[in-house]
Every structure is written in structure tokens, then in C-alpha cells.
Amino acid sequence: MADLQAILDSIYTDILPRVGEGKVADYIPELAKIDPRQFGMTIVTVDGKVYRVGDADIAFSIQSISKVFMLTLALGKVGESLWKRVGREPSGSAFNSIVQLEHESGIPRNPFINAGAIAVTDVVMAGHAPREAIGELLRFVRYLADDESITIDDKVARSETQTGYRNVALANFMRAYRNLDHPVEHVLGVYFHQCALSMNCEQLARAGLFLAARGSNPMTGHSVVSPKRARRINALMLTCGHYDGSGDFAYHVGLPGKSGVGGGIFAVAPGIASIAVWSPGLNKVGNSQLGAVALEMLAARTGWSVFGD
Amino acid sequence: MADLQAILDSIYTDILPRVGEGKVADYIPELAKIDPRQFGMTIVTVDGKVYRVGDADIAFSIQSISKVFMLTLALGKVGESLWKRVGREPSGSAFNSIVQLEHESGIPRNPFINAGAIAVTDVVMAGHAPREAIGELLRFVRYLADDESITIDDKVARSETQTGYRNVALANFMRAYRNLDHPVEHVLGVYFHQCALSMNCEQLARAGLFLAARGSNPMTGHSVVSPKRARRINALMLTCGHYDGSGDFAYHVGLPGKSGVGGGIFAVAPGIASIAVWSPGLNKVGNSQLGAVALEMLAARTGWSVFGD
Amino acid sequence: MADLQAILDSIYTDILPRVGEGKVADYIPELAKIDPRQFGMTIVTVDGKVYRVGDADIAFSIQSISKVFMLTLALGKVGESLWKRVGREPSGSAFNSIVQLEHESGIPRNPFINAGAIAVTDVVMAGHAPREAIGELLRFVRYLADDESITIDDKVARSETQTGYRNVALANFMRAYRNLDHPVEHVLGVYFHQCALSMNCEQLARAGLFLAARGSNPMTGHSVVSPKRARRINALMLTCGHYDGSGDFAYHVGLPGKSGVGGGIFAVAPGIASIAVWSPGLNKVGNSQLGAVALEMLAARTGWSVFGD
Amino acid sequence: MADLQAILDSIYTDILPRVGEGKVADYIPELAKIDPRQFGMTIVTVDGKVYRVGDADIAFSIQSISKVFMLTLALGKVGESLWKRVGREPSGSAFNSIVQLEHESGIPRNPFINAGAIAVTDVVMAGHAPREAIGELLRFVRYLADDESITIDDKVARSETQTGYRNVALANFMRAYRNLDHPVEHVLGVYFHQCALSMNCEQLARAGLFLAARGSNPMTGHSVVSPKRARRINALMLTCGHYDGSGDFAYHVGLPGKSGVGGGIFAVAPGIASIAVWSPGLNKVGNSQLGAVALEMLAARTGWSVFGD
Structure with missing residues (x-):
């Protein structure tokens, strides 16, 4: 997977002109202050490699x-x-x-x-x-x-x-x-x-890596849940992870994921990698607009959709 | 995949004592006449192999x-x-x-x-x-x-x-x-x-094989839809395919699928196989009770869940 | 009640400048053709006197x-x-x-x-x-x-x-x-x-007079329902007679009544009179806009509200 | 109205065998302790006469x-x-x-x-x-x-x-x-x-008398609201005073009223009298079961329904 960094870079190039799209959550005053013109993304593969782009090291509210x-x-x-x-x-x-x-x-x-x-x-x-x-x-x-x-x-x-x-x-x-x-x-x-947990994309992708790796974190060797439970949590994320935009996310991205109004989205490519993306501007149903776009690009360019390559 | 037949047989053995469970759809008079003590299952892999068990050759209303x-x-x-x-x-x-x-x-x-x-x-x-x-x-x-x-x-x-x-x-x-x-x-x-389309498990599994195989039927060579569209139809089946039991089906089975009140369920293991199962007794949300159980067994015994093995 | 005609005339004077307000029902094509610039009103008292004003003799769809x-x-x-x-x-x-x-x-x-x-x-x-x-x-x-x-x-x-x-x-x-x-x-x-019953204000007021007169029509001597049933039908009209505008009608007019999208409203002053009013322009909840205004004027000027004078 | 006391007495005679019917509100612990075997009723007429029967002098939670x-x-x-x-x-x-x-x-x-x-x-x-x-x-x-x-x-x-x-x-x-x-x-x-206001039937009937008497309390001479406002409050009580049992109350009783889960009901006969009744057992929609029955008897025996005599 030597070209994962290239894919991330290509996504970044395509996203950059659009940075600032969407609307920062305004019903939580502290979040309303965030500058929407930010975008970061991190991939951690099950064999422990880390790929990052943009503001992947800036902490945000994972909500x-x-x-x-x-x-x-x-x-x-x-x-x-x-x-x-x-x-x-x-x-x-x-x-x-x-x-x-x-x-x-x-x-x-x-x-x-x-x-x-x-x-x-x-x-x-x-x-x-x-x-x-x-x-x-x-x-x-x-x-x-x-x-x-x-x-x-x-x-x-x-x-x-x-x-x-x-x-x-x-x-x-x-x-x-x-x-x-x-x-x-x-x-x-x-x-x-x-x-109010504050994490950057890399921390988030690492924290959720166990869901991509049969319940254990291959980087630390920690066993977190059984393989069956990991699958089930992934299933719940896919069907319910994006509120009333879950069907749409499955349709366009095809990965289990969970979004937050802080602009973060965590996603899982089972058996392959965990992904965290962050961009504060939200779409109409309250999910990160560019985060979702970036994940759709990632799924299309890697063939990682759980629904077929 | 030489042991797929063995897995089907083991499922059949486990299901047989329970055949007759559930309640045949009674709001369509013609369906109410069906004998609930039937169970059939067919798997067609993307390399064209067919595995079957039980009443896989009896036509039913696919609804x-x-x-x-x-x-x-x-x-x-x-x-x-x-x-x-x-x-x-x-x-x-x-x-x-x-x-x-x-x-x-x-x-x-x-x-x-x-x-x-x-x-x-x-x-x-x-x-x-x-x-x-x-x-x-x-x-x-x-x-x-x-x-x-x-x-x-x-x-x-x-x-x-x-x-x-x-x-x-x-x-x-x-x-x-x-x-x-x-x-x-x-x-x-x-x-x-x-x-009112009447099909048996094998016909149904063949008809839907394109969804497991990037949009083309490998047995006939027919290209039906693009790979992207195949993924998207699978995504819709996973999030919406079982009415208000879709979340539950994803949680327990982990495969895109669509059920019918005739007791059939069609499911897809993307890149691997299409599956049809039939047993007329329905559970409370209107899906084949033993069909869902059999698919859960299949996913567990094959590791085919899209949410991880 | 010699001044009832004077009250009707004063209402007519006040309503005339507003005739044409509201919106004719357009979801029934045949009703959409009606000229909204019409207004008629008839009162029939329980002692058989009839008072009328405006287009009281033009038949409309009572709906x-x-x-x-x-x-x-x-x-x-x-x-x-x-x-x-x-x-x-x-x-x-x-x-x-x-x-x-x-x-x-x-x-x-x-x-x-x-x-x-x-x-x-x-x-x-x-x-x-x-x-x-x-x-x-x-x-x-x-x-x-x-x-x-x-x-x-x-x-x-x-x-x-x-x-x-x-x-x-x-x-x-x-x-x-x-x-x-x-x-x-x-x-x-x-x-x-x-x-699609077609009636003018006078026919409508006469037809419903039994509800104002303990269940019998004093003009014909016909006994239609018992006094108790007349009260109960009046109660239903007051609580449910104007769809989701029933509370508002009770608040402003204070008489049992029933409206129709043809622009008619039938109302009852128990023990006193029955009233029919017609003006085709409807308000937002689908009741005759000027009909409701006219009835509010009538109740205010006569003291007929069932909720006190 | 010399026979109002006789009517109250006849109601009491008819109600007594049923005292204890209904279910005391149990979601407020303090109310759950009340003995359901109580019934009181008071009528205050607009000319200042007071009629009472049963437990009319026991204070209850008017809720x-x-x-x-x-x-x-x-x-x-x-x-x-x-x-x-x-x-x-x-x-x-x-x-x-x-x-x-x-x-x-x-x-x-x-x-x-x-x-x-x-x-x-x-x-x-x-x-x-x-x-x-x-x-x-x-x-x-x-x-x-x-x-x-x-x-x-x-x-x-x-x-x-x-x-x-x-x-x-x-x-x-x-x-x-x-x-x-x-x-x-x-x-x-x-x-x-x-x-948590605690009042007995007589206090309640007196307090609400202004609604029966054009907005002024004839016993104290106090002007509380305009006649128009009194009518409007009565209208609101009739259409909305008994939650999802308002239509039923209007149908059976025909008087503006307001109930409380403490078992009290206050009602108004516009121009005639105010009435308070109390019996703690509630019916399915949360209104005093015997209170509603007693008011239906009162309306039937007096002809006070606002919907006709």
C-alpha cells in the first residue's frame, strides 16, 4: 500500500479549494468559534503504518x-x-x-x-x-x-x-x-x-484501530473486544452512525463510520485500516461536509467500500 | 472453498429441528396457505460454483x-x-x-x-x-x-x-x-x-449474483450495472433491506440483503458470493425467522461479514 | 328581536370592503372557478323568522x-x-x-x-x-x-x-x-x-334549524332528533367542526358550527337561531375567512356566544 | 332555583354507591395517599346562593x-x-x-x-x-x-x-x-x-364564579376580567380543558370546565353558576371519574348545557 500517501495527497489537493464549505455548529457556543478553514486526515493501517495530510495534528472536539x-x-x-x-x-x-x-x-x-x-x-x-x-x-x-x-x-x-x-x-x-x-x-x-474529548486525527484513528483489526490494536498488542463485537460495533456505525444521513453515507462512502458536530468523522475499513478526518463545516444533517466528501474519494480511490470494490 | 457445502450441511442440521418456527404471512390469502415446514438455501460464488441444501429447488413468492x-x-x-x-x-x-x-x-x-x-x-x-x-x-x-x-x-x-x-x-x-x-x-x-415473481433459491441467487461480482454476472458474462452502482445497491440493502429490522440484521448477519414476506431472503457477500435462503415462517418484523438465523450462521462460519472476519 | 336585520345589515356594511379576501379552494377544480367576491348570510330564529343579507340566495357547494x-x-x-x-x-x-x-x-x-x-x-x-x-x-x-x-x-x-x-x-x-x-x-x-350538495344560505339555515330548537324544526313541526342528541351534535361541532381551527373558532365566535371548503359555515345559537354564512375565500386552515369574521361580529353584537353574553 | 339543592341531593344519592371508582393519580407520591372514597360538590349561582353536598368542605390539591x-x-x-x-x-x-x-x-x-x-x-x-x-x-x-x-x-x-x-x-x-x-x-x-394549591369545592366554585358572571364576582363586587375575556377563557376550557378527553366531556356534560389529577373539576354554566366537584378516582384519560358523571347528571337535570336545554 505504498500509494496510500499518494491517494491522501490527491484527496487533499481536491479538497483544498473547497475548504471552508459548510457551517460550523453554532448551538454550542465554544464550537461556534472554530475556524472552518481547516482540514486534516489520517489513515492507520492494520499493519501499523500511519499516513496523514493537512491539519491531522490539530486537536478538535470529537463530540x-x-x-x-x-x-x-x-x-x-x-x-x-x-x-x-x-x-x-x-x-x-x-x-x-x-x-x-x-x-x-x-x-x-x-x-x-x-x-x-x-x-x-x-x-x-x-x-x-x-x-x-x-x-x-x-x-x-x-x-x-x-x-x-x-x-x-x-x-x-x-x-x-x-x-x-x-x-x-x-x-x-x-x-x-x-x-x-x-x-x-x-x-x-x-x-x-x-x-468534549479533544483529539487530533491521528489519535482518533489509533484509538479506533481495534475496530478495523478484529478487536485488537495491532500497534499496542492490546486486545479490546472480541472479533464478533468489533463487527457488531461496525454494523451499528454503518446503519446508525450519521443520524438521519446514515443511508446517504453508506450509499456514497460505504464504510462504517461515526461523525461528530465538531467536524470529525471516524471510519473503518474492516481488515485494512482506520481513518479519521476532520473539517469543521457541517452539512445539513450535521455531518462534516468535506469530511464526508474526502471519505467518498478515499473509498473510490482505494476500493475499500465494504459493499464491493 | 471446498468446505462451503459442509458449512451449508451443518447449517441445515442445526436448522432442521426448528423448521416450522415463525408465522406465515396471513394478510395475503394465497401466501397463508404455504406450509411453514420448509427450508432451502443456495450459495452461488463469483467463480460460478453452486451449493445448495434443503428445499432449494422449490419456487416461492419472492415478494x-x-x-x-x-x-x-x-x-x-x-x-x-x-x-x-x-x-x-x-x-x-x-x-x-x-x-x-x-x-x-x-x-x-x-x-x-x-x-x-x-x-x-x-x-x-x-x-x-x-x-x-x-x-x-x-x-x-x-x-x-x-x-x-x-x-x-x-x-x-x-x-x-x-x-x-x-x-x-x-x-x-x-x-x-x-x-x-x-x-x-x-x-x-x-x-x-x-x-408475485415465483423463484427458487437457486434462481434467486443466480439472478442477484451481479451484485456480488462488481455488477456483472460471471456465469453468463452479462454486464448489468457498473461496479459503483452494484456497491450502492448493496449499501441500500444493508441500511434499508429489512424494514424496521435492518439494524438488527446488520448487527447479527452483517451482509447486505433483502427480505420478502414470502419467507425468502437474498444476501450478498461482496466479491465472494450471492446467497438465497427460504423458509416461510416470519418473525415479528416480517422477515423469515429461520432464513435470518441461517444467514447469521453462514456469516459466522465463513467470516463473510462485511464488517470484519 | 326586531333589530336582527339591523345587525345583519351592519355586518354586511363592515364586510363589503373586504369581500374577495382569502383564497378559493383550488384542489377541487370545479370549486376553483368560483368568484371569491361573494358574501351572503341568513339567520332563521326558532320562532320562524328569517333574516338575510347579500348573496343569501345563491347556491354554493356545502362540502x-x-x-x-x-x-x-x-x-x-x-x-x-x-x-x-x-x-x-x-x-x-x-x-x-x-x-x-x-x-x-x-x-x-x-x-x-x-x-x-x-x-x-x-x-x-x-x-x-x-x-x-x-x-x-x-x-x-x-x-x-x-x-x-x-x-x-x-x-x-x-x-x-x-x-x-x-x-x-x-x-x-x-x-x-x-x-x-x-x-x-x-x-x-x-x-x-x-x-356536492348545493344549497343557499337560507336553505342551509332552515335545514339545520332543528339543532337550535331542541331537535325539532319549529317551522315544519318535524321532530328530527331528541333534545339530548341535538345538544350532542352541537357539542361535536364546537369541539371538532373546524378541523385544526376549532379552538380558534370557539375562542372568537363561541357558537357550535361546521365549515366547508366551498366557503360556507353553518352555526347554531342554541335555543335562539340557526345561521348560515357564505363567502368563498378561505383562510389558512381552510375555513371561510369572511364567514368566520361575520360570525364573530354577529356573536359580539347579539351576545349569542354560548360562553356568556 | 329552589330545587338546586334537591338536584344536588339526588346526584349525591346516585353517586354514593359508586364512590371509590377510578384510580387515584399515582405518579405524584403525595397524591397517591389520598382516600378515593370521597365525593363533594358545590354550586355557586351568579346571584350568590351556595349549594353543597358531601365532602364539599375538604381541601384537595387542585392541580x-x-x-x-x-x-x-x-x-x-x-x-x-x-x-x-x-x-x-x-x-x-x-x-x-x-x-x-x-x-x-x-x-x-x-x-x-x-x-x-x-x-x-x-x-x-x-x-x-x-x-x-x-x-x-x-x-x-x-x-x-x-x-x-x-x-x-x-x-x-x-x-x-x-x-x-x-x-x-x-x-x-x-x-x-x-x-x-x-x-x-x-x-x-x-x-x-x-x-399544589389546596382548596375545597366551595372555595374553588367561588374563585371561578367570575367566569360565569361576565367577568365580575357578584359576591364580592370585584371586576376580574372583561365579559369578552371571560367568554374566551370559557371557550378554551370547553375545547381544551380535559386534555384528550375534552371532546367527550363536551359531548356528555356540555359545560366549559377544567379538571385536575387531584380529582377536582371546575365547571361554568355561563350566566347561571359556577360548579366545583371533587372525587379522587380518575378515569383513563386522567379526569375525575365520578366528578364527570356528577356533572353530566347536573347538566341533564338542570338543562344548563351550553348546547341547548
Whole structure:
């Protein structure tokens, strides 16, 4: 795969004239300050090679991408019984919709919409104070990426805490249906901190490499989950990873992935590589506009789509 | 792949004691008469080998699986402009729901829910009388499977025509939103006939082999669609192919697939094989119960999941 | 009540400069041709006096106002058992919405939304051919108004038959839930004809006078329904008579009433009078804009609001 | 009206054997402790006569009936501009539904569902600390009833504060849509206290007498609102006062009214009397079962229905 760097470079060349497209998330004040004219991308292959381009070393708020790591932790704690608390189906609605919760008795459709991620966080917290749960996640992500320098951006966490009314509504609604064990403010405290994880493309690609490599990180030798669980997390990312744009992402890119409103997208080419891309401008459904374009180019130029070459 | 037959045999052994599970579709009178104690499965690999087990040579009503062939025809006719008429996102609701249509101005969410398939049929009909459109589809499927013996079961088509009130409602609703060009009864006439296509597992696996083989049927040499389009149809099957059970199917099986209420499931292992399985008993979301179980076994025993081995 | 004519005249004076406001219903081609610059109003008191102003003698299509007469017929036939087939609650949605039907298993929310009226028509048809049912309604309305000259406008009925896709959808949807006994085309045949009843303000006010007068028409001496049933029909008109504008009508006018997209509104001042007003321009929720304004003026100037003087 | 007492007595005789029917509200722990075997009723006529029967002097939690008094205060403060913040249409859904809020951008359908009442409370709070707003309401209700002994039950208020997750969800959801000016916990603090107003039937009937008497309390001579506003509040009670049972209440009783989950119902016979009834057992839609039955008897035996005698 000597030409992966060439492919990344060609993508960068094609993307550069468009840098700045899309709209930075503005409902979280701290994110609204980010300069949209940035783009970075990193590929880490299962044999440990790293390819990068652009602003791949600038840390950004991973936001909803953190839901993948929390899901992994929750499955590690309670296994398949997690699915009593949250479903596994695409939602057919916006990431922060509450309608589905009312129609389906407080059980969120999947772990990647906000309500589902909040339920997953509640599961991870079992037996922990909020501060401990945040610490556990941070240690887990550092361990996955083999990088102790990863941090949580407190300013972003605070910014969300002050404006996250819809998330407060979702959490209280689930609590009303007894689908939340801990006090709402504790669960959201953890949730807002996990969303505020600050990572650059390389850290993110390394942290998720286990999903491309049968559940183990080939660079560190750490076994994280079983091959079966890795497949299943990938399946969830493919069907539900981009809110109400999941079908579109599968159609155009063809890789399991998870996006965040910070402009990052994490993607997996099973058996081959993990990929992280970042560009802050978002499209209409809230996914990084150029990130999605870059991944479509990557899939087309490498033949990595899971749906055929 | 000398052991594929052995894997099929082992699946058959495991399934046999459970044959009869699930509930035969009863809302179409003609289908309600089918004996649920049947199970067949066929694999056709991209190098042209055929493996079969059980009732693989008994013809059944492919029902919604026909939506894959009609979608292929429609994309061939109008290309990507098809997506003005129908979306590409999972619906988050039942196969015959009309709620989404009203909330989204008569544009069905995807081509694999009933409303979307009816819109696709309307597109395929352009310039044709109903009888001609039915003939075109039949010729296309025979050509794909390289088998002139495939027929349409008129009794099933008539049975649906007499009881398909929800489909009549869906079609009229779309017509009210001007998302149907032809008279409702003509479109549904074609639609009910396409659903009544009668095929056995082997015919079905052959007919869909092009989706596993970069768009061309390696057994006949026929080029059907471009590799890109084959990938995209596979992506749609994975995200939307099993109604509100699509996420679950991806989670457990990990292969693009399309189910029908006749008890058939068609699945694709990109670059490797196409698979057809049939067992009439359905699970709660309307997919073949043992068909799904058999495919999960197959994916586990072969490592064919698109999400990793 | 010698000054009722003076009040009507003052209303007419105030309305005249605004005649032409609103938008003629355009989804029924035959109605789209009506000149919006018309306004008529008639009051018939329970002691048999008739007051009129403007175009009170021009016949118009009463459309949904006919639902009141069909409901009266249906209650006469099956009594309170009617409420197994249709509810009595405001719908909280548009007159032709199908969403509620799916969420509530094919039982329409009330007899004054389209779906509910179609179910009521199905009840009235029991034992009748469509032509007979239409004849029965026409005889009933002529009897109520004591006027044999009332007719049905076949052109309007045909116009609706050709474009009423949403009503066809509603009827088929209910049939799927087994909440329709007769063939859809028969029920809609009757429904479209009842909507095409052509009456002028005076005929309409006379026909509905029994609802203001304890169930009997004081002008003809005919007893139509019991006092209790008259009250109940009035209650249904007040809570559900104007689709998703019922609350607003109650707030501003304060009289039980039923509107139609032909621009007519029928209203009742219990114990005092029945009122018919007509002006073809509709407001945003599909009710006669100036008709509603005129009734608000009438209620204010007479003190007839049921909610206090 | 010498026989009003006789009518009340006859109702009491008919109700007594059924006392205990229905189910006490159990989602507010403090209310769940109430003995369901209680029934009281008071009528106050516009000429100042008071008729009572049963447990008319036992104070109960008026809960949602308080929404009528808060609406009156809010209209007094901001007039018709209130309707920018809340609608005037029946909701077609449960009292605590959040679905409608999402579909209609955070504007509650009417002031009598929970979300609407919370918005109204927010309006009343303008310029006040929560404690002051609660004090203002308490003074207003005491003034209306001419009874300084009316209090707020702090235990009930606290009980709701601890379990009112759905209300917290509703308030945060509206805040997300910028339809709440004050901090959620402040608004809900006031809201839960207003719901905890403790009054007996006689106090309640007196407090609401102005709505039966053209806006002024004939017993105290206090002018509260204009006749027009009194009519309009009555109209809102009739169309929206009993959540998704409003149509049914209008059909059977025919009087404007407002129910609360504490088992109270307040009703108005415009120009004649105000009525308060209390019995803690609730029916399926959350209204006092025997309270509704008693009011239906009263309307039938007095001819007070606004829809005709």
C-alpha cells in the first residue's frame, strides 16, 4: 500500500479549494468559534503504518464520535443485556429528536442518537461517581490510542452544560420512563465531558484501530473486544452512525463510520485500516461536509467500500 | 472453498429441528396457505460454483425481494435522478407505514419500503403499458438468472390485488402529492405482479449474483450495472433491506440483503458470493425467522461479514 | 328581536370592503372557478323568522357541512354504537391527515375530519346501494329544509372523484383496518356526492334549524332528533367542526358550527337561531375567512356566544 | 332555583354507591395517599346562593385547575400577545406529550396541557422572583374566592418537584426553542407550587364564579376580567380543558370546565353558576371519574348545557 500517501495527497489537493464549505455548529457556543478553514486526515493501517495530510495534528472536539468508545465500554460492562436499555435500529429522525422516545416508551432507537448515548453513559456509570466515570473513559481512550496526552476540553464541556437544553429534556424524559438509573445532572455531567474529548486525527484513528483489526490494536498488542463485537460495533456505525444521513453515507462512502458536530468523522475499513478526518463545516444533517466528501474519494480511490470494490 | 457445502450441511442440521418456527404471512390469502415446514438455501460464488441444501429447488413468492430488481431497472432508466422521487434513508417505521409519507410530502424514505417501491415501479413504467412493464421485469429477471422458466404467479398477484388496501392507500397518497405519474391501478397492477415473481433459491441467487461480482454476472458474462452502482445497491440493502429490522440484521448477519414476506431472503457477500435462503415462517418484523438465523450462521462460519472476519 | 336585520345589515356594511379576501379552494377544480367576491348570510330564529343579507340566495357547494347531516342520519340508524367506528375528540391535525389513522388503528378521531365522515357514510350506506344512499340523504336534507328544490351538483361530485386521491387513501387505509364495510369506490361515490350538495344560505339555515330548537324544526313541526342528541351534535361541532381551527373558532365566535371548503359555515345559537354564512375565500386552515369574521361580529353584537353574553 | 339543592341531593344519592371508582393519580407520591372514597360538590349561582353536598368542605390539591387562574393572570399582564407563546387548539394527545412540541417548534398547543401551562407560568413570572410569583398567584386566588385561608400544600409541591421528570423535559425542550425566558428550575418551582394549591369545592366554585358572571364576582363586587375575556377563557376550557378527553366531556356534560389529577373539576354554566366537584378516582384519560358523571347528571337535570336545554 505504498500509494496510500499518494491517494491522501490527491484527496487533499481536491479538497483544498473547497475548504471552508459548510457551517460550523453554532448551538454550542465554544464550537461556534472554530475556524472552518481547516482540514486534516489520517489513515492507520492494520499493519501499523500511519499516513496523514493537512491539519491531522490539530486537536478538535470529537463530540459524538465519543459514543463509539462509550458503547464499547458499556458492552464490556453489561454485554448484550445493554439492548434492554437501547435499540439497534436507525431512527429515521434527527439526532436530538424526542418524538421517537415518546412513541417507544423511553427506549432510544440506537446508541448513536443523543438519547441512546445518554442511556449508554448511564450504564457505564454504574457504581461510579461522575468524576470517576469521566476518568475511566479518559483512561480508556488514552489506552486505546496509546497516548497519555489526550485530554478533555473543560470549556467545551461547560459550554454544552449551559446550553444543552434538549439533552436535559431527553434525559429527563428517559428518567420519567425509568430508563435512567442515575440523577440526570450526573449523567449529563459525564455525557458533556465525553463529548468534549479533544483529539487530533491521528489519535482518533489509533484509538479506533481495534475496530478495523478484529478487536485488537495491532500497534499496542492490546486486545479490546472480541472479533464478533468489533463487527457488531461496525454494523451499528454503518446503519446508525450519521443520524438521519446514515443511508446517504453508506450509499456514497460505504464504510462504517461515526461523525461528530465538531467536524470529525471516524471510519473503518474492516481488515485494512482506520481513518479519521476532520473539517469543521457541517452539512445539513450535521455531518462534516468535506469530511464526508474526502471519505467518498478515499473509498473510490482505494476500493475499500465494504459493499464491493 | 471446498468446505462451503459442509458449512451449508451443518447449517441445515442445526436448522432442521426448528423448521416450522415463525408465522406465515396471513394478510395475503394465497401466501397463508404455504406450509411453514420448509427450508432451502443456495450459495452461488463469483467463480460460478453452486451449493445448495434443503428445499432449494422449490419456487416461492419472492415478494419484496423483487424491489431490488425493480430498483436496478429504474436506476438503469433514469440514473441518479431517481432520488428526486424517493429517499435513501432507513425509515424507522414499519414497511407499510404512511405516517412518514405525510410528514415528508409524499417522498418515500427509501426504495425498499412499500411506498418507495411503488414510486420506483412508477418510474420503470414510463412509456409502457402495465402489461409491457411486467413483461420487461420478467425478461430482466430471466436474463439475470439465465433461466427462461421463471414465472409470475397470477393467483398470488390477484390475491394481493383484492386485499392490498394499504398499498392502494400509499399509492393514492403519493399521487395526491404528485409523486406518481401513472394511474394508481396501473402502477399497483405492475407492483402486485412483480411481488408475485415465483423463484427458487437457486434462481434467486443466480439472478442477484451481479451484485456480488462488481455488477456483472460471471456465469453468463452479462454486464448489468457498473461496479459503483452494484456497491450502492448493496449499501441500500444493508441500511434499508429489512424494514424496521435492518439494524438488527446488520448487527447479527452483517451482509447486505433483502427480505420478502414470502419467507425468502437474498444476501450478498461482496466479491465472494450471492446467497438465497427460504423458509416461510416470519418473525415479528416480517422477515423469515429461520432464513435470518441461517444467514447469521453462514456469516459466522465463513467470516463473510462485511464488517470484519 | 326586531333589530336582527339591523345587525345583519351592519355586518354586511363592515364586510363589503373586504369581500374577495382569502383564497378559493383550488384542489377541487370545479370549486376553483368560483368568484371569491361573494358574501351572503341568513339567520332563521326558532320562532320562524328569517333574516338575510347579500348573496343569501345563491347556491354554493356545502362540502363538509354535509357531514352534520350524515352524522344525524347515522346516529338515527345505529345510535351511540356509532362511536365504535369513529371517535369524538378533536384531531389536533389537518382535515385530511392520515397520520392519526395509523397511530390509532384506523379509527378516525371524530366524524368531521374526512376520514371520520367517510366512516359515517359507510354506516349510513348499510343495506343500500350507493345511489339509494345518495337519494336518502337528498330526501333528508330536503325534508329538513322543507325545500324540494335542493340538488346535488354532479359536476362538483365528478370533479372530486377525479382528484380526491387523499380521500381514496384514507378510505383504503380504513378498509385495511376493517373499519369500512362497503367497497371503497361505493363509499367514496356517496361521499363525493354528499359533499356536492348545493344549497343557499337560507336553505342551509332552515335545514339545520332543528339543532337550535331542541331537535325539532319549529317551522315544519318535524321532530328530527331528541333534545339530548341535538345538544350532542352541537357539542361535536364546537369541539371538532373546524378541523385544526376549532379552538380558534370557539375562542372568537363561541357558537357550535361546521365549515366547508366551498366557503360556507353553518352555526347554531342554541335555543335562539340557526345561521348560515357564505363567502368563498378561505383562510389558512381552510375555513371561510369572511364567514368566520361575520360570525364573530354577529356573536359580539347579539351576545349569542354560548360562553356568556 | 329552589330545587338546586334537591338536584344536588339526588346526584349525591346516585353517586354514593359508586364512590371509590377510578384510580387515584399515582405518579405524584403525595397524591397517591389520598382516600378515593370521597365525593363533594358545590354550586355557586351568579346571584350568590351556595349549594353543597358531601365532602364539599375538604381541601384537595387542585392541580391543573390552577391553570385557569394562571391563564387569567397572564392575559391580564400581556393581553392577546400571550398567543405568540402558546396556541389555542386542542392537542389531540396526552396532557404531558412532548411530540407536538417538537413538531410545532416549541409552541405548546394550548394553555391547559402541561407544556402550555409552563409557558403561561413563565409569562406570569416576568419581573418576579419565583417566590414573588407564587405569592402573587396565592393572593389572586384568595382575592377571587374572598377567602384568606387558602394555602399551598408544600408537601405536594415538593413531591412533584422530586418526580416531575416529564415536566422538566417539557420545560427544557421549550427553553431549547427559546420559548421560556426564565431558568427552568425557577419556572417549574412556581409551576409545581401553583399545582399544589389546596382548596375545597366551595372555595374553588367561588374563585371561578367570575367566569360565569361576565367577568365580575357578584359576591364580592370585584371586576376580574372583561365579559369578552371571560367568554374566551370559557371557550378554551370547553375545547381544551380535559386534555384528550375534552371532546367527550363536551359531548356528555356540555359545560366549559377544567379538571385536575387531584380529582377536582371546575365547571361554568355561563350566566347561571359556577360548579366545583371533587372525587379522587380518575378515569383513563386522567379526569375525575365520578366528578364527570356528577356533572353530566347536573347538566341533564338542570338543562344548563351550553348546547341547548
